[in-house]
Amino acid sequence: MHFPAVDAFRGGKGLIRVVGHRGARGILPENSMIGFEFAMNTGAALLEFDVVMTADRVPVITHNTSLHAPTFRGSDGQFIKGEEPKVASLTWAEVQAFDIGRIDGATDYGKRFPDQAQLDGIRVPRLQELLDCIMRDAFSHAHLMLELKSDPDFAEDADYRSEMVSTVVSMLRAGGLENRVLLHSFDWNLLAECQRQAPDIAASFLTQLPENEDEVGEESAKSISPNFQGKSAQIPDMVHAAGGRLWCPYVYDVTEAAVARAKHLDLGIAVWTVNEPADIGRMIDLQVDAIVTDYPGRVQRQLADCGIRWLG
Amino acid sequence: MHFPAVDAFRGGKGLIRVVGHRGARGILPENSMIGFEFAMNTGAALLEFDVVMTADRVPVITHNTSLHAPTFRGSDGQFIKGEEPKVASLTWAEVQAFDIGRIDGATDYGKRFPDQAQLDGIRVPRLQELLDCIMRDAFSHAHLMLELKSDPDFAEDADYRSEMVSTVVSMLRAGGLENRVLLHSFDWNLLAECQRQAPDIAASFLTQLPENEDEVGEESAKSISPNFQGKSAQIPDMVHAAGGRLWCPYVYDVTEAAVARAKHLDLGIAVWTVNEPADIGRMIDLQVDAIVTDYPGRVQRQLADCGIRWLG
Numbered sequence: 207m208h209f210p211a212v213d214a215f216r217g218g219k220g221l222i223r224v225v226g227h228r229g230a231r232g233i234l235p236e237n238s239m240i241g242f243e244f245a246m247n248t249g250a251a252l253l254e255f256d257v258v259m260t261a262d263r264v265p266v267i268t269h270n271t272s273l274h275a276p277t278f279r280g281s282d283g284q285f286i287k288g289e290e291p292k293v294a295s296l297t298w299a300e301v302q303a304f305d306i307g308r309i310d311g312a313t314d315y316g317k318r319f320p321d322q323a324q325l326d327g328i329r330v331p332r333l334q335e336l337l338d339c340i341m342r343d344a345f346s347h348a349h350l351m352l353e354l355k356s357d358p359d360f361a362e363d364a365d366y367r368s369e370m371v372s373t374v375v376s377m378l379r380a381g382g383l384e385n386r387v388l389l390h391s392f393d394w395n396l397l398a399e400c401q402r403q404a405p406d407i408a409a410s411f412l413t414q415l416p417e418n419e420d421e422v423g424e425e426s427a428k429s430i431s432p433n434f435q436g437k438s439a440q441i442p443d444m445v446h447a448a449g450g451r452l453w454c455p456y457v458y459d460v461t462e463a464a465v466a467r468a469k470h471l472d473l474g475i476a477v478w479t480v481n482e483p484a485d486i487g488r489m490i491d492l493q494v495d496a497i498v499t500d501y502p503g504r505v506q507r508q509l510a511d512c513g514i515r516w517l518g
Numbered sequence: 519m520h521f522p523a524v525d526a527f528r529g530g531k532g533l534i535r536v537v538g539h540r541g542a543r544g545i546l547p548e549n550s551m552i553g554f555e556f557a558m559n560t561g562a563a564l565l566e567f568d569v570v571m572t573a574d575r576v577p578v579i580t581h582n583t584s585l586h587a588p589t590f591r592g593s594d595g596q597f598i599k600g601e602e603p604k605v606a607s608l609t610w611a612e613v614q615a616f617d618i619g620r621i622d623g624a625t626d627y628g629k630r631f632p633d634q635a636q637l638d639g640i641r642v643p644r645l646q647e648l649l650d651c652i653m654r655d656a657f658s659h660a661h662l663m664l665e666l667k668s669d670p671d672f673a674e675d676a677d678y679r680s681e682m683v684s685t686v687v688s689m690l691r692a693g694g695l696e697n698r699v700l701l702h703s704f705d706w707n708l709l710a711e712c713q714r715q716a717p718d719i720a721a722s723f724l725t726q727l728p729e730n731e732d733e734v735g736e737e738s739a740k741s742i743s744p745n746f747q748g749k750s751a752q753i754p755d756m757v758h759a760a761g762g763r764l765w766c767p768y769v770y771d772v773t774e775a776a777v778a779r780a781k782h783l784d785l786g787i788a789v790w791t792v793n794e795p796a797d798i799g800r801m802i803d804l805q806v807d808a809i810v811t812d813y814p815g816r817v818q819r820q821l822a823d824c825g826i827r828w829l830g
Contacts, residue, residue: 232633233545233815234560244556248546248635311823320795321544321633323560323815324822483632503545503635510636511623 209408210385212451214349214518215252215496216474222489223496224505224516225351226250227479228269232500234323235307236277237267239331239339246345249517250502254351254390254478257333259370264298265333265377268306270425271357276313279305294357301330315423319500333374337381349386351410351454351476351498354400356393356430367399375404392427394448401449410476411450413441415459421479442468454478454498457485465492483508490514521720522697524763526661526830527564527808528786534801535808536817536828537663538562539791540581544812546635547619548589549579551643551651558657561829562814566663566702566790569645571682576610577645577689580618582737583669588625591617606669613642627735631812645686649693661698663722663766663788663810666712668705668742679711687716704739706760713761722788723762725753727771733791754780766790766810769797777804795820802826 217223229241230250237255245253256269268274272290279285281303293301307328309316333352340348354374360366371389378387389400390410397409412427416435420426434441442464445453452474455464460477468475476496480489486508489497499505509516529535541553542562549567557565568581580586584602591597593615605613619640621628645664652660666686672678683701690699701712702722709721724739728747732738746753754776757765764786767776772789780787788808792801798820801809811817821828 240559247552249637308822309819311819320819321813321816322819324818325561501633504633506636507621507623507632507634510620 207405209451211349211388211408212410212474214386215351215388215452215476217493217495220514221518222494222509222514222516223252223476224250224502224509225252225254225476225496225498226502227254227498227500229253229255230500230502232319232321232481233503235309235325235328237269237331238306238328239335240325240328242331242336242339245502246340246348248502249506251345251348252351252496253336253348254353254498255336256353256355257374258293258355258357259373260293260298260301261295262297263369263373265370265374266293266298266301267331267333267336268293268301269355271355271359272425273301273304274315274425276310276315276423277306277308279308285310292357292359294359298332304330306330313423318422334377337377337383340383340386341381349388350383351388351390353390353412354393354396356391356396358429361430367396368403371396371399371403375400375407378404378407388452390454392431394432397448408452409450410452410454411445411448412454412478413445413459414456418456418458439463439467442471442473445473446471452476457489460489460492460494462492465494480505519717521763523661523700523720524722524786526698527663527700527764527788529805529807532826533830534806534821534826534828535564535788536562536814536821537564537566537788537808537810538814539566539810539812541565541567542812542814544631544633544793545815547621547637547640549581549643550618550640551647552637552640554643554648554651557814558652558660560814561818563657563660564663564808565648565660566665566810567648568665568667569686570605570667570669571685572605572610572613573607574609575681575685577682577686578605578610578613579643579645579648580605580613581667583667583671584737585613585616586627586737588622588627588735589618589620591620597622604669604671606671610644616642618642625735630734646689649689649695652695652698653693661700662695663700663702665702665724666705666708668703668708668739670741673742679708680715683708683711683715687712687719690716690719700764702766704743706744709760709762720764721762722764722766723757723760724766724790725757725771726768730768730770751775751779754783754785757785758783764788769801772801772804772806774804777806792817
């Protein structure tokens, strides 16, 4: 089967794609409409972002399955203290009461993004808002890497998982966006459910080796992904066997041998999250297809310096 | 005389203003409409930028009095090679043929901005475009620090200088923008001409000590500014004596004593160009009124971490 959405993320001779991670997290609040529009307006029309369902079954765009304290402020203007509420326990209206425009510089997570603009009045977007946005003429070249977050609380709840997939898939179908969106996850069982329900929509296979540390302040995906312990060299074959056309490894897991094997299998390779100049350089040398980054401008600068383009 | 435009650049208790330098040069091409709109949309509604006149007397927004080779590409897509054409020798149509969306990473100037998005099809804006933009409701809080570039070739041409000032002033009057724009220059004689023609529009006095080096790849202002050799401690008094209400010193010239003297004289202090975290911290400690920066988000992050706000 041919997937135009996968083609949008494929590089080629003198071409490496730039994917805006959660919009452009290094520059603007993550997973915000202002961040998505900025990325698309500045040459990163490929977006990676995260989807979770609220208690009233509204797919919303936020990274963690709980409200992430370092980026969520309540109506008192203060960052969340104590336990982080689960998104699945809140209605959409309740989620919307929080402001995600700033990052708490006192946290280890906040310290990672020293250049991020600090805004007020920024709300968690619904998935539908972003889909509506890319249906506008101005963003007709945009493609989405839509990560379905798998909540470990519902790992055994087949009905819940099926409903999550069907809710998202029906929104994509209603917008005629089947060829512009990848269904992307660390949870390969959830991807299998996607392929069952929507074999015409491309799946995108995230991986992270258990031996590499999680990024600071991020919710770990290790409990819901396949266990790759000792299987590092086999991952491209595992993606291929699962019907994947696009492999999305963690930047510090990527080896020359794995890239060669993936290319042999004709898998696209989109690497996350590549922010440091040395890592960007290594990905350019390895000729991956796409670089997922919090700093799209930085990657563009480095590609331009090497005479490599990022637009098709 | 009371100048509301100066008030817009004044800080106060727990308040330091953020001014987007040439828009947000660290993030987007300098002196571009996309850069100005980005800055204004992300909490930096105070903009600093540069105005030069074309041969057909169109005020355009660009920093140097010649087309700056590291940021100007011709219709062949290549950065300018050899001698840089003077803006004053080109018509507006000729200037518009160049693309300013990228920066040449092979130059020392280009190396200073490793995160700048690289765009195509970006043109030098006319001053009128930016004035029209801030007359829109969405940008009704914007204020401009409009730097009149003084071309040494015309330093003795009183008619040329008078025409430059009158052209700009009449555009501001036509838009009713007298209280939203500062006329800003290193050339204090040109500021005197501004004050003669438009005593109701605030002047803003740029200074740079001759003993400090120019920023890499920048056109020097030293030949057209007063000579401050040996007068470092007197500059605030000189600004005050010249009728100034706002003093704009170079970041590496600023001393605690000078700041204290300026405050004693009730001068506003807007410091340029403050990009490095240590320098931002020093300006916060000195409680200057405004920080002019290529990285508005970075300054916001650092202000927020100190519990200081930047919006009125």
